[in-house]
Amino acid sequence: MDTSDTPTALEKRAQIGDRLSSPSAERNKGVIAKLLAETLPSGARVLEIGSGTGQHALEAVSCRSDLLWQPSDPDVISRASQDAWALDAPDQIMPSKDLNLLQPDWAAGLGPFDALVCMNVIHISPWGVCQQIAAQARRLLSGHGVVFLYGPYKEGEATAPSNLDFDRSLQSRNPEWGVRDLDVVLAEMASGGLTLERRVNMPANNLSLIFKFAGAEHASS
Numbered sequence: 001m002d003t004s005d006t007p008t009a010l011e012k013r014a015q016i017g018d019r020l021s022s023p024s025a026e027r028n029k030g031v032i033a034k035l036l037a038e039t040l041p042s043g044a045r046v047l048e049i050g051s052g053t054g055q056h057a058l059e060a061v062s063c064r065s066d067l068l069w070q071p072s073d074p075d076v077i078s079r080a081s082q083d084a085w086a087l088d089a090p091d092q093i094m095p096s097k098d099l100n101l102l103q104p105d106w107a108a109g110l111g112p113f114d115a116l117v118c119m120n121v122i123h124i125s126p127w128g129v130c131q132q133i134a135a136q137a138r139r140l141l142s143g144h145g146v147v148f149l150y151g152p153y154k155e156g157e158a159t160a161p162s163n164l165d166f167d168r169s170l171q172s173r174n175p176e177w178g179v180r181d182l183d184v185v186l187a188e189m190a191s192g193g194l195t196l197e198r199r200v201n202m203p204a205n206n207l208s209l210i211f212k213f214a215g216a217e218h219a220s221s
């Protein structure tokens with residue numbers, strides 16, 4: 001994917017060799033990994049969408065030695081970074097896959113997985129990415145599978161001012177980007193048979209949203 005006109009990161013990332021470090025991932029990876037550790041099913045095979053630098057994957061598997069993690073990204077430099085960080089946990093993190101959710105048949109031949117994890121992506125990509133997560137979850141996940149979304153959301157008058165500013169800034173960069181309305185995301189997930197099981201308020205006005213298929217039993221470890 002030529003990402004030259006759609007920057008994959010909004011912040012300056014440090015680099016040592018192929019390993020990129022995002023300041024925001026460095027700040028929030030611990031709290032996210034802790035929540036993932038208490039959320040993901042035992043022995044979960046995880047597909048991460050838009051893994052970015054790959055810092056989250058390494059932090060997550062460092063908290064849970066039973067996880068098998070498949071990172072992905074359409075951006076070649078990000079995939080190289082993911083593979084470089086994965087050298088610290090080669091038994092748990094697979095070589096990154098080139099997955100662009102706006103490409104037809106992106107999910108063909110993948111899975112099954114027990115969790116789909118997508119952090120800080122659906123507001124920095126066209127709405128079609130969120131639609132594809134909802135549409136392909138049933139195909140990619142086992143019946144007890146979990147979808148984990150992390151990022152900022154709009155909630156009408158309750159929206160944090162910083163998220164409204166962020167929304168305006170994203171849209172000025174790319175009119176197809178923007179902080180999504182929580183209600184609209186929930187409705188999209190419901191169209192894929194996914195029900196919100198848990199919502200967790202995270203630092204800096206972000207949310208973690210944990211979805212399961214309607215009727216599935218609780219499968220957290």
Ligand SMILES: C[S@@+](CC[C@H](N)C(=O)[O-])C[C@H]1O[C@@H](n2cnc3c(N)ncnc32)[C@H](O)[C@@H]1O
Binds near residue numbers: 008009073118129
């Ligand atoms: C802001 S970064 C977030 C990276 C990482 N998940 C994190 O939280 O640090 C957004 C990521 O989404 C990826 N992305 C953008 N468009 C995408 C698409 N159509 N399909 C899959 N990933 C996409 C970008 O390449 C980038 O790595």
